[in-house]
Amino acid sequence: MLATMEIVNILDQSEALGQMVLESEVMEEFQKAKSTMDHDTEAQALITRFNELKDSYEEVERFGRYHPDYNKIMKDIRVAKREMDMHHTVAEYKVAERNLQQLLDEVSEVVATSVSDNVKVPKDGAVLKEGGCGCGSGSGGCGCKAS
Numbered sequence: 001m002l003a004t005m006e007i008v009n010i011l012d013q014s015e016a017l018g019q020m021v022l023e024s025e026v027m028e029e030f031q032k033a034k035s036t037m038d039h040d041t042e043a044q045a046l047i048t049r050f051n052e053l054k055d056s057y058e059e060v061e062r063f064g065r066y067h068p069d070y071n072k073i074m075k076d077i078r079v080a081k082r083e084m085d086m087h088h089t090v091a092e093y094k095v096a097e098r099n100l101q102q103l104l105d106e107v108s109e110v111v112a113t114s115v116s117d118n119v120k121v122p123k124d125g126a127v128l129k130e131g132g133c134g135c136g137s138g139s140g141g142c143g144c145k146a147s
Contacts, residue, residue, distance in 0.1 A: 017107065026096075026103045033096035037089040046084040053077045 021027060037043050057077045060067045067073075084090055105123055112119040 017111075021103065021107060024103065026099050030093075030096040030100045033089070033093040037093040040087075040089040043084075043087050043089045046080070046087055046090070050077070050080045050084045053080050 053073070053076055056069075056073050060070050060073045064070065085094070101124075105121075109121045109123070112121045
């Protein structure tokens with residue numbers, strides 16, 4: 001019975017922590033920036049163009065430099081990405097997204113270290129980055145290899 005009450009208490013506390021994150025100023029700024037970007041027709045057009053070029057890029061990537069449109073697609077996708085990233089509502093969204101990720105990383109670290117100092121914690125969104133193992137050691141590639 002004690003273990004059950006302890007688990008219920010932990011679940012209640014984790015739910016409260018999640019609610020605090022949802023009600024935080026950082027989350028509010030993220031939601032506002034996302035809504036602004038979603039309703040900005042110019043930003044949506046840039047995002048759509050980039051996604052279309054990304055599909056072409058994936059086709060070209062299969063063949064690499066041997067694809068006849070390799071240089072054109074590579075240039076076009078870089079230009080489209082830069083235009084998209086430099087648009088003010090997209091840039092504000094990315095800043096808000098980074099701030100939210102930082103908050104989530106900090107919360108994860110506090111929770112993990114409260115359990116044990118040996119728990120590996122993802123940092124800087126490492127779980128979301130391609131090729132990262134998520135341990136947050138900062139060694140590049142698989143952080144589990146770091147000592």
